[in-house]
Amino acid sequence: MATSAAVQAPAIRKETQTGDMIARLIVFAFAASILLITAVLVYELWHTSALSRHKSGWGFLISRVWDPVTEEFGALPFLYGTVVTSAVAILISVPLGLGAAIFLSELAPARVSSALTFLIELLAAIPSVIYGLLALFTLVPLMRIYGGPFLKSTLGFLPLFKGPSYGVGFLTAGIVLSIMTVPYIISVSREALLAVPREQREAALALGATRWETTWQVVVPYAKLGILGSIFLSLARALGETMAVTMVIGNDPKITASLLSAGHSIAAVIAGEFSEATTATYQAALVELGLVLFGLTIVINGAARLMIIATTRKGSKRP
Amino acid sequence: MVKTNMKRISLALAGLLMGSATVAMAQSINAAGATFPAVIYQKWFDEYHKLHPAIQVNYQSIGSGGGIAQLTAETVDFGASDMPMTPDQMSKLKVPALHFPTVLGGVVPTYNLPGVTQELRFTPETLAGIFLGEITKWNDPKLAKDNPGVKFPSDDIVVVHRGEGSGTTFVWTDYLSKISPDWKAKVGANTSVNWPVGLGGRGNEGVAGLVKQTPGSIGYVELIYAVQTKMAYGYVKNPAGTFLKADLATVTDAAAGAAKNMPEDFRVSITNAPGKNAYPISSFTWMLVPTHIADAAKAKAIREFLTWMLADGQKFAAGLSYAPLPKEVVAKEIAQIKKIQ
Amino acid sequence: MWRKGVNAVMLATTAAFTVLTVSTLFLILGYLLYYGGRSLDWNFFTKLPLPTGEVGGGMANAIVGSGKIVGMAAVIGLPIGFFAGVYLSEFEDKLFGAPVRYVADLLNGIPSIVVGILAWSLVVVPLKSFSGLAGSVALAVMLIPIVTRQTEQFLREVPLSLREGALALGASKWKMVATVVVPAGSKGILTGMILGIARISGESAPLLFTAFNNQFWGGGITQPTASLPVMIYFRAVSAYDDWHRQAWAAGLVLIAMVLTANILARLVLAKGVSVPRG
Numbered sequence: 001m002a003t004s005a006a007v008q009a010p011a012i013r014k015e016t017q018t019g020d021m022i023a024r025l026i027v028f029a030f031a032a033s034i035l036l037i038t039a040v041l042v043y044e045l046w047h048t049s050a051l052s053r054h055k056s057g058w059g060f061l062i063s064r065v066w067d068p069v070t071e072e073f074g075a076l077p078f079l080y081g082t083v084v085t086s087a088v089a090i091l092i093s094v095p096l097g098l099g100a101a102i103f104l105s106e107l108a109p110a111r112v113s114s115a116l117t118f119l120i121e122l123l124a125a126i127p128s129v130i131y132g133l134l135a136l137f138t139l140v141p142l143m144r145i146y147g148g149p150f151l152k153s154t155l156g157f158l159p160l161f162k163g164p165s166y167g168v169g170f171l172t173a174g175i176v177l178s179i180m181t182v183p184y185i186i187s188v189s190r191e192a193l194l195a196v197p198r199e200q201r202e203a204a205l206a207l208g209a210t211r212w213e214t215t216w217q218v219v220v221p222y223a224k225l226g227i228l229g230s231i232f233l234s235l236a237r238a239l240g241e242t243m244a245v246t247m248v249i250g251n252d253p254k255i256t257a258s259l260l261s262a263g264h265s266i267a268a269v270i271a272g273e274f275s276e277a278t279t280a281t282y283q284a285a286l287v288e289l290g291l292v293l294f295g296l297t298i299v300i301n302g303a304a305r306l307m308i309i310a311t312t313r314k315g316s317k318r319p
Numbered sequence: 320m321v322k323t324n325m326k327r328i329s330l331a332l333a334g335l336l337m338g339s340a341t342v343a344m345a346q347s348i349n350a351a352g353a354t355f356p357a358v359i360y361q362k363w364f365d366e367y368h369k370l371h372p373a374i375q376v377n378y379q380s381i382g383s384g385g386g387i388a389q390l391t392a393e394t395v396d397f398g399a400s401d402m403p404m405t406p407d408q409m410s411k412l413k414v415p416a417l418h419f420p421t422v423l424g425g426v427v428p429t430y431n432l433p434g435v436t437q438e439l440r441f442t443p444e445t446l447a448g449i450f451l452g453e454i455t456k457w458n459d460p461k462l463a464k465d466n467p468g469v470k471f472p473s474d475d476i477v478v479v480h481r482g483e484g485s486g487t488t489f490v491w492t493d494y495l496s497k498i499s500p501d502w503k504a505k506v507g508a509n510t511s512v513n514w515p516v517g518l519g520g521r522g523n524e525g526v527a528g529l530v531k532q533t534p535g536s537i538g539y540v541e542l543i544y545a546v547q548t549k550m551a552y553g554y555v556k557n558p559a560g561t562f563l564k565a566d567l568a569t570v571t572d573a574a575a576g577a578a579k580n581m582p583e584d585f586r587v588s589i590t591n592a593p594g595k596n597a598y599p600i601s602s603f604t605w606m607l608v609p610t611h612i613a614d615a616a617k618a619k620a621i622r623e624f625l626t627w628m629l630a631d632g633q634k635f636a637a638g639l640s641y642a643p644l645p646k647e648v649v650a651k652e653i654a655q656i657k658k659i660q
Numbered sequence: 661m662w663r664k665g666v667n668a669v670m671l672a673t674t675a676a677f678t679v680l681t682v683s684t685l686f687l688i689l690g691y692l693l694y695y696g697g698r699s700l701d702w703n704f705f706t707k708l709p710l711p712t713g714e715v716g717g718g719m720a721n722a723i724v725g726s727g728k729i730v731g732m733a734a735v736i737g738l739p740i741g742f743f744a745g746v747y748l749s750e751f752e753d754k755l756f757g758a759p760v761r762y763v764a765d766l767l768n769g770i771p772s773i774v775v776g777i778l779a780w781s782l783v784v785v786p787l788k789s790f791s792g793l794a795g796s797v798a799l800a801v802m803l804i805p806i807v808t809r810q811t812e813q814f815l816r817e818v819p820l821s822l823r824e825g826a827l828a829l830g831a832s833k834w835k836m837v838a839t840v841v842v843p844a845g846s847k848g849i850l851t852g853m854i855l856g857i858a859r860i861s862g863e864s865a866p867l868l869f870t871a872f873n874n875q876f877w878g879g880g881i882t883q884p885t886a887s888l889p890v891m892i893y894f895r896a897v898s899a900y901d902d903w904h905r906q907a908w909a910a911g912l913v914l915i916a917m918v919l920t921a922n923i924l925a926r927l928v929l930a931k932g933v934s935v936p937r938g
Contacts, residue, residue: 019835020834022834023833023837024834027743027744027751028751030743033744034744034760034763035760035763037804040778041770041774041778044777044781044782048777048781068384068509068511069512096677096681099673099674099678100677100678103674103675104678107671122685122919123681123685125919127864128863129892129893129896129914130862132896133908134692137695141532164474168518168529179684183681186681212671236769240771242771242773243893247893247896250518252518252519262518262519267771270776271773271865272483272521273482273483274777274780275388275872276510277384277388278391278510278511279411290773293771293774294774297769347883349790349884357712358712365710365875375875375876375877375878377874377875377876377883378875379873379875392785394789522897522898524897527899528898543713547900548899639713
């Protein structure tokens with residue numbers, strides 16, 4: 001008995017070892033394909049934009065001209081539009097989102113908080129083209145008839161609100177983007193706030209602070225890295241949004257100070273002009289824009305990730 | 320258990336193969352290009368599909384620029400454009416392409432001015448001025464001069480143009496370049512230009528959409544789009560001094576000269592045509608078909624469609640506010656069909 | 661006293677912000693239900709698009725096309741995502757583990773239009789044709805990181821006790837993973853897959869110059885294929901009331917599918933993890 005068992009054992013071990021090796025290889029191959037896909041992506045972006053990169057060099061990023069006739073292409077109007085609309089989006093969604101996140105994590109009862117958070121996260125699931133559809137038929141007329149004129153009559157002395165009110169434009173696109181990004185701010189900030197150790201709150205309350213004071217002066221600062229991470233995450237999303245933006249931004253590659261005027265964004269121009277690029281340089285310029293956008297979102301997403309990781313590490317530290 | 324499963328699987332596979340075979344027997348032809356003639360093209364392809372159920376011509380109206388680009392990339396079987404291809408563009412084609420004029424159309428200045436019921440009159444100077452961004456308000460004296468009796472509001476003029484590469488843009492800017500040296504120098508004529516002012520709409524449909532939803536706006540669209548969306552469009556003064564609206568007669572008149580002197584390759588511009596009754600912003604529009612198509616069945620289907628288009632197809636034109644091709648042009652085109660191999 | 665006042669005011673303000681955000685959801689759904697509901701008719705589901713300007717067409721081909729494109733994307737993306745997740749959770753090695761995780765997160769954040777450019781250059785250009793397949797490739801690239809993360813996350817949550825139990829009984833590592841760990845985490849993994857598919861079925865941008873569009877049923881997945889999100893876009897920006905109607909109807913159908921999938925997924929998850937927490 002003992003001898004047969006001793007003879008069987010190495011055989012079984014070998015079989016399991018081969019099985020494991022095969023399994024390991026299979027899963028590794030699939031995982032490596034992710035690396036491959038990304039490498040191919042970067043390569044294709046780099047390679048297909050070569051014509052344009054060699055032609056314009058770094059000047060691409062600061063040139064305002066987008067002229068398919070003379071084949072002069074510059075990214076600045078689109079960078080401007082992308083940044084401005086995202087900035088407007090962040091300016092609106094951060095106070096809104098942070099406030100809601102604070103309410104949901106600190107001030108609301110747990111079951112209400114979960115239910116409401118679930119509903120808010122559904123907002124993030126709504127496709128971009130549907131936001132565009134709604135914005136086009138509801139927000140744009142609203143902005144054109146009421147929003148724009150109201151801003152002009154109250155704040156019209158600012159260069160931000162000069163010029164005719166078309167309904168479409170930077171501001172409208174920014175507002176749509178803010179609705180699309182607010183669920184991310186709420187979701188991630190709420191998690192960051194919930195991760196703050198109970199002792200911190202209890203200590204502050206024990207010292208006589210009101211709930212709000214505890215939240216604002218103790219909990220929020222403790223979670224600020226995670227909150228900042230959520231802002232960066234939302235920013236990255238806003239920068240890359242295509243459909244909702246192209247439907248309400250006006251598609252005019254101009255740089256103007258007024259938020260009421262029409263503009264363009266990187267994603268919108270690629271969506272609008274890619275299948276119509278008549279020359280190789282035109283196409284390459286659009287791909288180069290894609291490369292710029294790609295680079296932007298990597299940097300910002302990377303920063304967001306670091307902040308969120310730092311927060312969860314911090315939250316789990318015991319004093 | 321395994322045996323019945325195998326049976327089920329093989330039956331399913333067979334069914335799938337048969338299904339895809341039936342689909343494969345259908346001739347699927349892909350085309351893309353101009354939105355200018357898209358209304359009649361879609362009508363044609365729909366009607367032709369009813370006559371020949373096996374043939375599906377999928378036409379995507381993405382703009383003339385797109386038609387030329389996709390033809391060059393060989394992702395479509397034929398393209399469509401309101402701008403004849405330039406020698407430079409033609410040199411980039413791997414397989415040379417033939418231009419087939421299909422219909423005549425007119426590009427009209429369509430506007431949205433609530434409160435103004437009279438039909439507006441535009442001169443070359445006012446149109447150039449508006450699109451150059453020099454005439455910025457509706458109550459500009461230059462507009463009032465041509466429109467006595469019209470009470471213009473003091474609103475800003477919102478210019479709407481095409482956002483993407485468009486043959487309609489080419490026709491419009493070609494016209495503006497001919498009548499305004501300023502325009503020619505500053506902007507020029509092409510499917511995609513550096514617009515001094517304005518919002519960008521997507522396709523003729525998009526421009527019509529923007530103008531319809533934006534009071535105080537003015538854009539340029541092919542006649543049928545203004546008609547179908549029930550929007551106002553203005554009179555334009557032609558070189559002979561007559562104010563004309565685009566319609567069957569005035570657009571046909573614009574092509575009269577070209578019909579008689581049609582070049583071999585059918586590439587002409589008829590904007591600003593002479594003639595008392597010629598609408599100045601008219602144009603032919605072309606299907607761009609490669610001279611050599613690898614799939615013989617596809618080539619035959621395309622040849623047959625073109626033959627139908629030049630005969631029965633032309634009957635649909637007037638009903639959709641396009642003008643049918645002059646007879647001389649049709650005759651020459653029938654000869655050109657033979658060149659598609 | 662003053663501080664208590666501030667406390668009350670801020671409670672009210674943050675509550676108001678929350679209500680505002682949640683009510684946006686209801687506003688969106690309300691509009692879609694109203695305008696979309698009015699516009700839905702039998703034609704929408706059964707007819708093909710009619711020529712420009714003609715009334716009464718539908719989006720039958722777009723509905724089927726979306727199904728084909730998303731289905732193919734799932735066939736490509738689900739296995740890759742799943743196995744990559746298994747790798748990261750169970751078979752991670754020192755050299756490639758961190759890069760794979762980092763790159764998966766990176767892919768997650770890439771704008772969808774850029775993914776469209778990738779699919780265009782990989783599939784459309786060599787095949788010299790727009791195709792539903794190219795659209796599927798683009799969507800698969802977006803699906804993979806979602807499924808990878810979810811799979812990894814839920815596999816990691818499977819308790820050590822379960823794993824050790826299996827190993828103690830003599831199972832090899834892969835057997836343990838396949839027969840114990842994966843089934844234990846299956847609810848979460850399935851959730852991730854459903855959520856991922858819901859997400860990609862709403863995407864429009866990556867399909868614009870890959871799957872393109874089609875007036876007819878088309879010749880298969882290697883031909884241009886109509887899809888709901890792309891149709892919504894083209895119809896919405898046009899000037900025809902009938903086409904606007906159709907855009908609303910399509911929007912309602914799309915949102916119904918996406919939200920149902922989302923709610924279903926979360927309910928599946930909420931019904932509890934399939935193993936007691938050890």
